[in-house]
Amino acid sequence: DAGKQPRPDETCEAIETSDLCYDLVRVLGDDNKAHGPWDPKLDPDTLRTMLGHFAMVRAFDERMFRGQRQGKTSFYMKCTGEEATSISAAMALASDDMIFPSYRQQGILIARGYPLIEMINQIYSNKGDKLKGRQLPIMYSSREHSFFSISGNLATQTPQAVGWAMASAIKGDTRIAATWVGEGSTAEGDFHSACTFATVYNAPVILNVINNQWAISSFSGFAGAERTTFAARALGYGLAGLRVDGNDPLAVYAAEKWAADRARANAGPTLIEHFTYRAEGHSTSDDPSGYRSAQERDEWPLGDPVTRLKDHLIALGEWDEDRQAAMDLKCAEEVKAATKEAEKNGILGHGLHHPFRTMFQDVYENLPWHLEEQAAQAKREREIKWPGEEPWS
Amino acid sequence: DAGKQPRPDETCEAIETSDLCYDLVRVLGDDNKAHGPWDPKLDPDTLRTMLGHFAMVRAFDERMFRGQRQGKTSFYMKCTGEEATSISAAMALASDDMIFPSYRQQGILIARGYPLIEMINQIYSNKGDKLKGRQLPIMYSSREHSFFSISGNLATQTPQAVGWAMASAIKGDTRIAATWVGEGSTAEGDFHSACTFATVYNAPVILNVINNQWAISSFSGFAGAERTTFAARALGYGLAGLRVDGNDPLAVYAAEKWAADRARANAGPTLIEHFTYRAEGHSTSDDPSGYRSAQERDEWPLGDPVTRLKDHLIALGEWDEDRQAAMDLKCAEEVKAATKEAEKNGILGHGLHHPFRTMFQDVYENLPWHLEEQAAQAKREREIKWPGEEPWS
Amino acid sequence: ERRLNMIEAINEALDIKMTEDPDVIIMGEDVGYFGGVFRATAGLQEKHGKNRVFDTPISECGIIGAAVGMGAYGLRPVPEIQFADYIYPGLDQLISEAARLRYRSATDYIAPLTVRSPFGGGIFGGQTHSQSPEALFAHVAGLKTVIPSTPHDAKGLLIAAIEDNDPVIFFEPKRIYNAPFTGYYDKPVEPWKTHRDSVVPEGKYSIPLGKARIAQEGEALTVLVYGTMVHVAEAVCREKGIDAEIIDLRTIVPLDIEAIEASVEKTGKCLIVHEATRTAGFGAELSALVTERCFYHLEAPVERVTGFDTPYPHSLEWAYFPGPVRIGEAIDKLMSE
Amino acid sequence: ERRLNMIEAINEALDIKMTEDPDVIIMGEDVGYFGGVFRATAGLQEKHGKNRVFDTPISECGIIGAAVGMGAYGLRPVPEIQFADYIYPGLDQLISEAARLRYRSATDYIAPLTVRSPFGGGIFGGQTHSQSPEALFAHVAGLKTVIPSTPHDAKGLLIAAIEDNDPVIFFEPKRIYNAPFTGYYDKPVEPWKTHRDSVVPEGKYSIPLGKARIAQEGEALTVLVYGTMVHVAEAVCREKGIDAEIIDLRTIVPLDIEAIEASVEKTGKCLIVHEATRTAGFGAELSALVTERCFYHLEAPVERVTGFDTPYPHSLEWAYFPGPVRIGEAIDKLMSE
């Protein structure tokens, strides 16, 4: 049924999107061609760029996952199968639109050209890590790339995104905000605050709900999926809502673009449910065989988004398997090179981290006396433990 | 348009209530007659009982408000105009169905026969107060009447009601739970938790949202009313939803009965928006002239529910103005008598309160050493302040 | 000399900052059109517009969460939480987000919020309009907690808080919004208009966060106190003729440890007073610090006078409140050592 | 002798109570089918059914709120909060509701909840999987807070907590779920299977809340400690050959004040150790109590060894953790007085 969903005008009344909340916007058909009013009509270069980001994030995930298994860091999370929900969506935004991500949107950083080595430095918590080794791996932040600091606390980013969007509106700025949240996390009160504030203030924001059908071991039913769709949450607040095949890169792009145009036109916020599937475990701490069958992944609901985009480009006559193989290889090599480079800055637990004194910095803008005293104590401890070793400051 | 709203079967799919979430269930027409499929067909005795509760709560509110102004207590809240949303609703429930109220449901206690004097003792925080003077006036509790302890923290009762209903279901109990929450308070995360848990566990619960259009000084738009209805929140979760004229006692009764039957049949929870109007100030601490026009009340959106029920009974030939006047008088006298009686137990700040030692009781089941020591200190203080006066224990 | 009550002083501080800095915005339940249930924001929406002073949904989580986002944008939000008792739904956004944002993002983003909230009891507000939860915030690294005790300080501290680039919890002792309550609830209350600390200069001034005020110099003992209890402590010492050094902390994090040490080293005795429940209250931290830092100057155990470890009971409010008798008893005990 | 690790001991306590009391139910994120991210509830759903052990939406507010309602119904819920760092969204339901329900309803309703939650660091969990927020709960009248340090105690205390009619926060030191970590992170970890305190009797037994355990008798100084830090303190004292009396508090509210007083009166010196941030941590309360009650027995200032007042930094975790060097320094200082 690709191409069958109507596409209302971006500035329509929210209620006009009601049916779309129960449907599934699809563009790519079984014939690998784009169909219907949601076809974003992207040119082949853009599609190839998108495919390149897909390949890169997959290569990156593979290597980082292995790195964790090899003890180079404490933790990693893949986004396998969900690449389109971050990359294709981000490509539909302006590069300075503000992102309030959850933890599975590494694709956005890659799409925005954030250097791989910076990502790896963060994952290794090494001395090159811009976040000074303070955050769990993958909890990136980049102001330069309009990418908000990732929090370990689920859904807290959602009202923050709305607040940012409100601020942008107050200032007459044209930038909008977009946030990503897992379907499981929509149960948090923060998400409700976000929807309420978004609707009350008509904030220029996009609320992306990534329904990958799992929240660690819990099927999406525990967030309410057996009673209605997550897109239908939008109806409850009078927000515009869209439900999109999250494994259809063109559909994701089109939906996000629709919402971005709507927000920028001051026509209001949109909640988008991206229906997708978490193909891998929740994180390196997780073993999904304890709660779901191994076949589930093989059946890969909705199809692999990378394959679907590739096949589309091939169907357009703009791509072939050889180029794909070459690209995959190139990505793997780029990642490998970046990894090697980052490893020069150290890996977790091997001493090459930020200087100890940095631990006390940035708790406040200025160091209060009690942290000064504690820093002195930490320094003393260091000198006792490793006399004469690495400098404190 | 009274009587025009369709009434689906109580065990219908939640989605079948979608249109009702945007409509307004009404039974009483301009002709003061009952119309349509939602007519609960109550017998005249029941209607007179209902009217009696209406009259009583109005008399009670009047007198207690004056009592606060006379310095007999610190605080009072009226429910003027919203009587049906508690009394008519409660009458549609079984008497042992569990109520998780907000602070404006004094009508439920009156409908359930809770003694007026107990209410007044609580309001006066006197030595007869079953809550030992611990709670702000009107924050009643009565386990005997299946009425949960009222909290000052908005919306916290809503997930509690769902939890109680889940427990009832776990135990195979036939009792259901019902909760009341102001439209302003639906913005709290607790309400979202309540809706989420209710839908996920299909809990036998009714979520009554009292949309009286005001939250202290804030128009309901600050809770989202300008974008959609509060009943539409139900759609977002896949809950059954009804929107009812909260000033139409028959419609309120019918809607609550529908939801109770649905819950008891294990067909799921219902969210009901009662559209009504807060005719008075928020509380004795509030002066609404600072934020809304004086005429607003005169226009009394939807009509006074007491008048509407009275006129209905008169139209049925089952009531007349003389009986109404007599009943009003009788209520006023009953309230007056109860007030006098309660005043014998003391009024706030005049010494006739529970013994000081009670202050340390019930923090825990047993008194831990630190509270024992603090109690001893308080006793000493008392002896210093008022040597020889009233006993500590 | 121009005298203001505390509400007026707070309103003036807000007005000054809003006028001076277009990035300052005010939000909260009933703060906009109505001007706040305690009138602290009265007139500000009319003057500065609905874009900058606005009512919010009843969602403390949303209020703080949105403010964090606004701060990340570059605004300087001053959210109000209507009562401190209602701050808990917003606590996660404060503790996990605002407090750690600068740190976790290595200064990519900051949260220059000033969360104003009336706190404390003595107004027959019952258990949900009387709490003093300052200790919870003091425990959270990254937050600053400020508590003024006079109109003069309220204005200067609030201006400093708004200008501060860290998240500040600004607790306003609601019992003394209109008059400096001394704890003698059965005596007439002196209005601010005759109190020396209600002289409030026009225009902008600020009081640095982390600097205590010596409310009264003395030699006999040191009293560490803040908020409403400053006035109660003063009254008791006056009544008893005790030559106490009363230190109004003003900011509990960061703390003015120098003032505390200097005083306790001088007096050798220390009394700590707060209205909050006792166990793990901020008084515990003060006591621990004094013992750690002034041990060999102590001539008597550090004493704490606090609210009891119960909810604030409506009808027995004055039995709960750490009033003159409780404070007097502790002073007697200290002075007899 | 049957030996269990802490997870096994907790699982067994849950199983015993569920078998014995049909009103006990378990709920939480991932606790049902999967058996918990730390496997503490493994096998319980299969054994006791989906009605009594079930997964929940990711809403700590809803988990605690629903549990309060279930408690009011008459059940005895044992909700799990997946990490203590994620308890804040449920804090209002704990502080404003569970903790005060018995009091405000004058025993009409009670909240016999046992909220289990893994807490503490030392597992490279970063700032949102490492916090120790026990002080916040200690400040709230009406809550009890329990922290076991051994498999034996975990089982007995958890059974007591579930049977208790007051709301109990049961913090499980996740660092020692599998082995009693001594703080020497660069040395091999001794498994529970060889540790004396992993002997766990079969069947039901309970340990009263509010009774400390003298982990080690001694004369030279008193160490007040709980959770993971018990093992670190023991190791340091062993290493240094200090004749310390180590008191494992087990319950911080209510506190075993008698054990504390008796010990400090004997030793004259007191060291307090916790992993939580220092300012306004529970150590402050302990220090204040010791000063108030044992002042004239004190031969040296009460010392606190704690985590620093910063978020828990991922890569510098061991610099944050109050390990052997920090504790050793404090002991040296105390012993030199």
Next chain:
Amino acid sequence: PAASEASDASQTLSPAVRRAVLEHGVDPTTIKGTGKDGRLTKEDVIAAAKAKGDDPAPATSS
């Protein structure tokens, strides 16, 4: 541990008094306390030292 054989007075010396005792080199068991329950105060120690004709020591210890 506290010298358990010490006199009653030594068990009730506040830290400040103990410091004064050390600084002034007086024997606390020889001084009569004027504090609560006959406890020694810092002033008692200083007075005793004065009576002994000692120079008051500079308060710089600890």
